[in-house]
Amino acid sequence: MDFSSIPHPAPVPGETRQQALADPGFGTLFSDHMVSIDWEEGKGWHNATVGPREPLSLDPATAVFHYAQEIFEGLKAYKQADGGIALFRPEENARRFNASADRLAMPNLPEELFLESIRQLVKADRDWFPSVDGGSLYLRPFMFASEAFLGVRPAKKYKFLVIASPAGNYFKSGAPAVSIWVSRNYTRAAPGGTGAAKCGGNYAASLVPQAEAIAKGHDQVVFLDAVEKKWIEELGGMNLFFVFDDGSVVTPPLTGTILPGITRDSLIQLLREEGLQVREEPYSIDQWRADATRGDLVETMACGTAAVVTPVGKVEGPDGAFTIGTGGPGQITSKLRERLVGIQRSEIADTHGWVMRID
Ligand code: PLP
Ligand code: COI
Numbered sequence: 001m002d003f004s005s006i007p008h009p010a011p012v013p014g015e016t017r018q019q020a021l022a023d024p025g026f027g028t029l030f031s032d033h034m035v036s037i038d039w040e041e042g043k044g045w046h047n048a049t050v051g052p053r054e055p056l057s058l059d060p061a062t063a064v065f066h067y068a069q070e071i072f073e074g075l076k077a078y079k080q081a082d083g084g085i086a087l088f089r090p091e092e093n094a095r096r097f098n099a100s101a102d103r104l105a106m107p108n109l110p111e112e113l114f115l116e117s118i119r120q121l122v123k124a125d126r127d128w129f130p131s132v133d134g135g136s137l138y139l140r141p142f143m144f145a146s147e148a149f150l151g152v153r154p155a156k157k158y159k160f161l162v163i164a165s166p167a168g169n170y171f172k173s174g175a176p177a178v179s180i181w182v183s184r185n186y187t188r189a190a191p192g193g194t195g196a197a198k199c200g201g202n203y204a205a206s207l208v209p210q211a212e213a214i215a216k217g218h219d220q221v222v223f224l225d226a227v228e229k230k231w232i233e234e235l236g237g238m239n240l241f242f243v244f245d246d247g248s249v250v251t252p253p254l255t256g257t258i259l260p261g262i263t264r265d266s267l268i269q270l271l272r273e274e275g276l277q278v279r280e281e282p283y284s285i286d287q288w289r290a291d292a293t294r295g296d297l298v299e300t301m302a303c304g305t306a307a308v309v310t311p312v313g314k315v316e317g318p319d320g321a322f323t324i325g326t327g328g329p330g331q332i333t334s335k336l337r338e339r340l341v342g343i344q345r346s347e348i349a350d351t352h353g354w355v356m357r358i359d
Pocket of ligand 1: 261
């Protein structure tokens with residue numbers, strides 16, 4: 001599909017942009033352009049545009065406002081040592097986007113069109129890479145029901161958009177490890193629900209427990225399974241790995257209630273290449289506490305595109321608080337983070353074909 005290209009008539013002035021790029025934080029700063037593609041029943045995908053980032057004008061009856069038919073993805077473009085730009089496993093985001101679309105009764109977007117949208121936007125906004133160490137251009141593809149209709153059924157019109165946000169650290173505190181609150185009153189996803197889909201509604205439901213975590217002095221909430229309230233699932237926006245002193249690693253299995261993280265999948269492969277035994281199996285909150293207290297569990301890491309690989313230092317569960325290892329970053333977590341970031345920036349050889357150069 002051909003994209004019409006409309007350069008921004010009044011982009012952010014260079015000096016203002018450079019200042020903002022020195023300290024981008026996460027999710028507050030946006031580039032000049034966006035990609036937009038429409039879908040309509042009987043017509044399919046059409047009207048692909050890379051143009052100025054601007055407000056949308058939508059009828060108040062637009063279906064997404066009422067029934068939350070919306071999905072999104074999150075991936076990053078990385079500046080390479082030679083000045084080029086690369087994406088990390090973007091075809092996996094394209095695939096997961098369509099899996100989310102299937103669950104939310106939305107049309108699939110051809111993978112190549114997903115990838116081309118990202119290429120188009122990154123090229124239009126190539127001056128928007130942060131100047132801070134570890135910075136990247138965070139890309140947010142999303143799709144929503146754009147038909148003005150109040151009946152409860154899949155919409156007949158959708159919009160697919162991609163916006164870009166220069167990103168530094170996801171965690172403001174810059175602390176060496178994050179502290180986690182185990183939610184007792186709320187769960188994130190039940191069997192048969194939408195836990196494995198990346199839909200906005202899952203995140204809306206995580207806000208109260210996340211606020212509870214913050215109010216209790218923690219950075220993030222960890223959810224337990226909805227049936228037995230016993231098995232550790234994931235954080236609001238990250239998957240978890242548990243590292244033991246015998247060189248084995250456990251991560252919760254993909255049973256349909258957690259998001260199949262692309263970082264998670266990559267870390268499983270990297271850990272196995274390091275000679276560690278990785279098991280995808282249920283792990284309970286009681287076991288976590290017991291293993292951490294005894295010292296058998298030496299590290300816990302949280303991972304995701306936004307948070308990369310972040311050590312968990314402290315946990316507050318139903319039976320009180322406990323510390324993981326020394327409470328700071330452990331060896332495996334630090335090593336894995338370095339390897340992953342090294343591959344993403346092409347400082348380490350990409351032996352898996354994970355890095356897609358786009359410029
Ligand atoms: N779990 C949830 C709920 C998420 O929102 C994310 C972030 O996208 C992840 C896990 C990690 O997924 P990925 O590694 O693909 O970014
Ligand atoms: C990501 O890691 O890309 C996420 O989507 C997590 C969060 C910002 C929603």
